[in-house]
Amino acid sequence: MSRPVQARRLEGIDKNIWVEFVKLAATYSKVNLGQGFPDFPAPDFLREALTRALSGGNHMLHQYTRAFGHPPLVKVLAQFFEKLLGRDLDPMTNVMVTVGAYQALFCCFQALVDEGDEVIIIEPFFDCYEPMVKMAGGTPVFVPLRPNPPKDGKLMSSADWQLDPAELASKFSERTKAIVLNSPNNPLGKVFSRGELGLIAELCVKHDVLCISDEVYEWLVYDGKQHIRIASLQGMWERTVIIGSAGKTFSATGWKVGWVVGPDRLLQHLRTVHQNSVYHCATIAQEAVAQGFQRELMLYGKPESYFVQLPKELQQKRDWLIQSLDGVGMKPIIPEGTYFLVADISPFKSDVPDVPNSDEPYDSRFAKWMVKNKGLAAIPLSAFYSEAHKNNYTNFIRFCFAKEEATLKAASDILQKWKQEK
Numbered sequence: 001m002s003r004p005v006q007a008r009r010l011e012g013i014d015k016n017i018w019v020e021f022v023k024l025a026a027t028y029s030k031v032n033l034g035q036g037f038p039d040f041p042a043p044d045f046l047r048e049a050l051t052r053a054l055s056g057g058n059h060m061l062h063q064y065t066r067a068f069g070h071p072p073l074v075k076v077l078a079q080f081f082e083k084l085l086g087r088d089l090d091p092m093t094n095v096m097v098t099v100g101a102y103q104a105l106f107c108c109f110q111a112l113v114d115e116g117d118e119v120i121i122i123e124p125f126f127d128c129y130e131p132m133v134k135m136a137g138g139t140p141v142f143v144p145l146r147p148n149p150p151k152d153g154k155l156m157s158s159a160d161w162q163l164d165p166a167e168l169a170s171k172f173s174e175r176t177k178a179i180v181l182n183s184p185n186n187p188l189g190k191v192f193s194r195g196e197l198g199l200i201a202e203l204c205v206k207h208d209v210l211c212i213s214d215e216v217y218e219w220l221v222y223d224g225k226q227h228i229r230i231a232s233l234q235g236m237w238e239r240t241v242i243i244g245s246a247g248k249t250f251s252a253t254g255w256k257v258g259w260v261v262g263p264d265r266l267l268q269h270l271r272t273v274h275q276n277s278v279y280h281c282a283t284i285a286q287e288a289v290a291q292g293f294q295r296e297l298m299l300y301g302k303p304e305s306y307f308v309q310l311p312k313e314l315q316q317k318r319d320w321l322i323q324s325l326d327g328v329g330m331k332p333i334i335p336e337g338t339y340f341l342v343a344d345i346s347p348f349k350s351d352v353p354d355v356p357n358s359d360e361p362y363d364s365r366f367a368k369w370m371v372k373n374k375g376l377a378a379i380p381l382s383a384f385y386s387e388a389h390k391n392n393y394t395n396f397i398r399f400c401f402a403k404e405e406a407t408l409k410a411a412s413d414i415l416q417k418w419k420q421e422k
């Protein structure tokens with residue numbers, strides 16, 4: 001058999017950081033601060049909602065539901081986003097439920113990006129954007145967030161990583177179809193300011209470019225920062241697809257329920273991809289997520305709201321991890337949002353000698369050595385860069401701090417012991 005079997009659209013995208021590092025963590029890690037999932041339970045009210053859905057009298061929850069979203073879920077999502085965006089939404093045309101935010105992203109790129117279209121991706125970026133653009137036949141065009149360390153010697157924060165306005169503007173051309181915005185940003189935790197979003201919005205309107213706005217960490221912002229939805233800015237609603245995740249919103253990453261919110265002129269095409277791929281996601285999970293949102297709608301802004309309690313809890317974990325990393329000299333970049341924290345590994349580099357001209361970035365080799373020899377899993381920052389820029393920041397690894405106190409303490413103990421041994 002000599003005929004090639006692989007479709008050309010898969011060329012160069014066969015490697016995946018999560019497949020590789022999840023396996024390493026499963027094999028070697030004692031403490032896993034790698035892949036972004038909580039090791040604490042999903043909230044009681046969500047688990048109770050699933051139990052009710054499973055054992056309740058409505059046996060039709062075990063059967064197909066509406067392809068573009070279980071009616072109770074699209075209705076409550078529309079109500080929620082009407083409140084957040086200050087505009088009327090039709091649950092049947094402005095909302096679609098997907099198999100996690102991953103599938104929402106897939107639908108966006110497959111539905112909106114054609115051969116030869118360019119898509120601007122802000123680096124560092126959640127790794128799937130590049131392969132998904134390529135699978136759609138598009139060309140990714142990268143623009144970096146550049147670190148501007150504070151002059152007063154304070155710890156850097158994700159806010160210190162900024163776009164250069166002229167550099168960003170230079171990436172827009174008549175071939176630009178879309179820009180991917182991820183705020184709060186994985187892996188840095190950057191929460192884009194109104195000024196930064198205004199710059200992006202202005203360029204999108206000027207060049208008639210779409211905005212794929214990945215907002216899965218929308219509730220995870222700290223220090224009183226506000227998450228601003230770019231779709232609420234002048235001229236952006238009509239050209240923006242907002243992506244969300246029940247996995248990140250309700251600490252239930254294994255449920256794989258996500259959604260897109262946006263104008264029908266865009267979502268009609270995402271529905272075409274959706275109905276010709278997964279068709280719909282688990283009815284029973286959608287029912288439980290709908291009940292979760294109904295609770296949150298009632299408690300919106302109140303202290304007992306999960307969307308108020310979770311960021312409060314995570315900020316304490318973040319601050320604890322910052323202290324612990326700073327204590328062993330692993331300078332952290334303070335994240336304004338998400339549940340990730342990037343740290344500088346310089347003080348520990350002597351244990352993992354550099355290999356000149358290695359085609360694997362240093363931080364990747366360091367992270368693999370660390371999980372194998374210290375039992376601590378983390379993700380190399382180079383995993384969030386394009387091939388051409390992977391070697392720009394190889395002194396950093398990313399930790400996930402959505403973990404039980406005992407897990408974070410165990411990680412700190414490993415680092416302290418390692419530091420003492422040096």
Ligand SMILES: Cc1ncc(COP(=O)(O)O)c(CNOCC(=O)O)c1O
Pocket residue numbers: 034035036037099100101102103126182186214216244245246247248253256257258
């Ligand atoms: C920005 C972003 N968008 C989308 C997604 C996917 O969301 P979902 O799980 O709902 O498909 C994720 C999940 N990331 O988890 C892996 C990691 O970074 O450790 C994400 O971070």
